[in-house]
Amino acid sequence: MSLSQGRPHLAIPGPSVMPDRVLNAMHRAAPNIYAGPLVDMLPGLKADLKAVARTNQHVAIYIANGHGAWEAANVNLFSRGDVALSLVTGRFGEGWGQQARDMGVQVQAIDFGRRGPVDPAQVEAALRADREGRIKVVLLTHVDTATSVLNDVAAVRAAIDAAGHDALLAVDCIASLGCDRFEFDAWGVDVMVAASQKGLMVPPGLGFVWLSDKAMARCATSDLRTPYWDWRPRAAATEFWQNFNGTAPTHHLFGLREALDMLVHEEGLEHAWTRHDRLARAVWAAFETWGQGAPHIALNIADPVARARSVTAARITEPDATRLRQWCEAECGVTLGIGLGMASPDDPRWHGFLRVGHMGHVNAHMVLGTLAVMEAGLNALGIAHGGGGASAAAASLARG
Secondary structure, eight states: OOOOOSSOEEESSSSOOOOHHHHHHHOSOOOOSSSSHHHHHHHHHHHHHHHHHTOSSEEEEEEOOHHHHHHHHHHHHOOTTOEEEEEESSHHHHHHHHHHHHTTOEEEEEEOOSSSOOOHHHHHHHHHHOTTOOEEEEEEESEETTTTEEOOHHHHHHHHHHTTOOOEEEEEOTTTTTTSOOOTTTTTOSEEEEETTSTTOOOSOEEEEEEOHHHHHHTTTOTTOOTTTOHHHHHTOSSGGGGTTSSOOHHHHHHHHHHHIIIIIIIOHHHHHHHHHHHHHHHHHHHHHHTTTOTTEEESOOOGGGBOSSEEEEEETTTHHHHHHHHHHHHHOEEEEEOTTTSOTTSGGGGGEEEEEOOSSOOHHHHHHHHHHHHHHHHHTTOOOOSOHHHHHHHHHHHO
16 A cells, blocks of 8 residues: 655755745736836845855846756856866766857866766866966866765865966856855855755746856856856846846746745855755765665765765665665655666666755755655665664764
8 A cells, every 4th residue: 555645755856845935935926027026126136146155246047947057157158169177076067068068168078987076186187287278167066966976166276276277167056055065255166057946945947157256357258158148237237127138037036035035044054054964964874874784775975075965876786776766756755866877777777876855945854754765665675774774864863
């Protein structure tokens, strides 16, 4: 008998669980886009977006998903024939660089594999080797959703500086914003991209690009720029419509206002980072316990320092990861993430990975419930594992 009746729980790494308050804020009639509450709230909205990124510089808002935010950054950063250095630690780092390549940018990629973070020493060496200074931008993914690796942004910035190179640093924070600590100004970031559907707790549809004064000036002549994607009028808008190059994403903005109230003004960003850290450690404790005496179960990232606080990727020998995902959803109403980017769907290894999302609007009972369902699934399916993973997660949370 299925126990899935009731409210389902989405434990995938985005789109994340949306708060009822956000959904209720969006459930309204179409607003006036020329004057009134929607227009009046935009300055505060942009100020809070800057607060989430920890910057006093610029932000541009787009009607787009994360791939659209990549394109918004790329068209403003590059001219045809420019060179980018892409630091790859998973599918999404690979994807951002490939998109730039498809747009006519020459991309030099350093692939660090799928099990660990960027090595800053290799970045410094690559930049020192660029004696003509052709590399214009270093592309870095803060958290790659596919592998759950967390890269050290400040260390990459230090590597650029140590090489004496003037490349801009552009960072993808789509999977980390609001979950893992990020300091745009303090870490010397020039461009950062994110989207609405993960740590910001809003449905997919908004893409964001934060940019420094340096990036604005350095990229003023980029020839890939088109009127819609141009970040200049959006970042320096004096009229409401200029922020969106046309009609605003009205209901997404109302939802975003509610989400930022919750994240910035009620919980506080520091507390949100700590909450995500504690919940992530509970997930890690469960997997580490399940893996005791069962080496076919393991976290994808061995070093806790290099693990994301928003998503956890893990290996369970194929096809058991797929079997477990299917059991959890069908029998208990808990949806886990597929092993994206670790292999192709027609490769048996694809069925040996899964991901647990713990980002945005998530608390202890949601995480513990997910882990308890997973442990029930391991038992029901006869998948060998160390006992007591859910208890280990509870103990981790109790320790604080």
